[in-house]
Amino acid sequence: xxxxxxWELLSVLVPQNLHTRYRGSFLGIYWSLLNPxxxxxxxxxxxxxxxxxxxxxxxxNYILAAFTGLVITNFYSASTSQALASVVGNGSLLNKIRLxxxxxxxxxxxxxxxxFAMGIFPLLAVMTVIITKKPLNALVLFLPIxxxxxxxxxxxxxxxxxxxxxRDLGYFYELxxxxxxxxxxxxYPSEIVPEAVQPFLAFNPLVPIIENLREITLSGTLPSxxxxxxxxxxxxxxxxxxxxxxxxxxPRFMDLL
Numbered sequence: 001x002x003x004x005x006x007w008e009l010l011s012v013l014v015p016q017n018l019h020t021r022y023r024g025s026f027l028g029i030y031w032s033l034l035n036p037x038x039x040x041x042x043x044x045x046x047x048x049x050x051x052x053x054x055x056x057x058x059x060x061n062y063i064l065a066a067f068t069g070l071v072i073t074n075f076y077s078a079s080t081s082q083a084l085a086s087v088v089g090n091g092s093l094l095n096k097i098r099l100x101x102x103x104x105x106x107x108x109x110x111x112x113x114x115x116f117a118m119g120i121f122p123l124l125a126v127m128t129v130i131i132t133k134k135p136l137n138a139l140v141l142f143l144p145i146x147x148x149x150x151x152x153x154x155x156x157x158x159x160x161x162x163x164x165x166x167r168d169l170g171y172f173y174e175l176x177x178x179x180x181x182x183x184x185x186x187x188y189p190s191e192i193v194p195e196a197v198q199p200f201l202a203f204n205p206l207v208p209i210i211e212n213l214r215e216i217t218l219s220g221t222l223p224s225x226x227x228x229x230x231x232x233x234x235x236x237x238x239x240x241x242x243x244x245x246x247x248x249x250x251p252r253f254m255d256l257l
Contacts, residue, residue: 006103013107014114017082021111032078032119036070043187054189061218064127068213069186071120072144072206076152077177079112083156084163084173091257101250102243105156113149121145128217137216143228144212150235151205154242161246164253180204185211205234 022031043066048059055061083105087094090104125138163169184206185193193201201207208231212223 006100009099009103010107010110013103014111017107017111018115032074032115033123036067036074036120039070040067047187051187051189051192054191055218064131064218065189065214066187068124068217069184069210071116071124072148072210072213073181073184073186075112075116075120075148076155076180076206079109079152080155080159081170081173081177082112083108083152084159084170086156087160087253088163088167088257094254094257101253102157102246105160105246106153109149109152109156112152116145124213124217131218132216132220134220137222140216140222140228141213144209144216144231147212147228147231147235148206148209150232150239151209154235154238154240157239157242157246161249161253164249164256180206183207205231205238208234 040063044059044063048062052059052062055065086104086108087101093099094101121141124141128138128141129135159169159173183201183204190198190201190207190211208227212227212231215221215223
């Protein structure tokens, strides 16, 4: 399967996914902004006064920090959960037409990435320029988003392959997403996490992505190259493992679809 053919399939599947998801919707892809904005308001009302001291005694900084954490965790949960069922959901099509099976989880991630690029990313870019007064920071926003996309693609391949064999996986994966959310410093600062627990947060690939995004958006400095590079390397390794696992199980898919 050459790259051109793969791209042609994506250009069909991604709009189809978005059209199916938002058919008859008034706001369309901009509904993706509603959840983080509402949750941001709730977190601020409950935790803002308590945690503002960790953000230069500024409620505004806490609001923006909560928003950046929410957009990362929401993107991860939505895109990987949709990728999980993508192969099984297209089983009847795969039994009729010879298609690269991996295109389906990729199309789900790509649809969410397009939605992110059209709705949330411009808001993050404007917010970054206003706060830091450095347009370069807005350009560097692409790096943590690339890391996030790589992580989601790797997990999407892994989960979609396993779901073919274990149809109860969706219920378990909801728990996994909850654990990743609660162990990510979304509504609380990482400084309050007990030292005994902090090493376990290193297993959460979303934590460095959130921290890098916050540093780019809320401070006048950029994350270190080691921090940005570490997130990218982590994303590449997760993608490589997920793709290898997907390819290993793929020959056994058709008997179960």
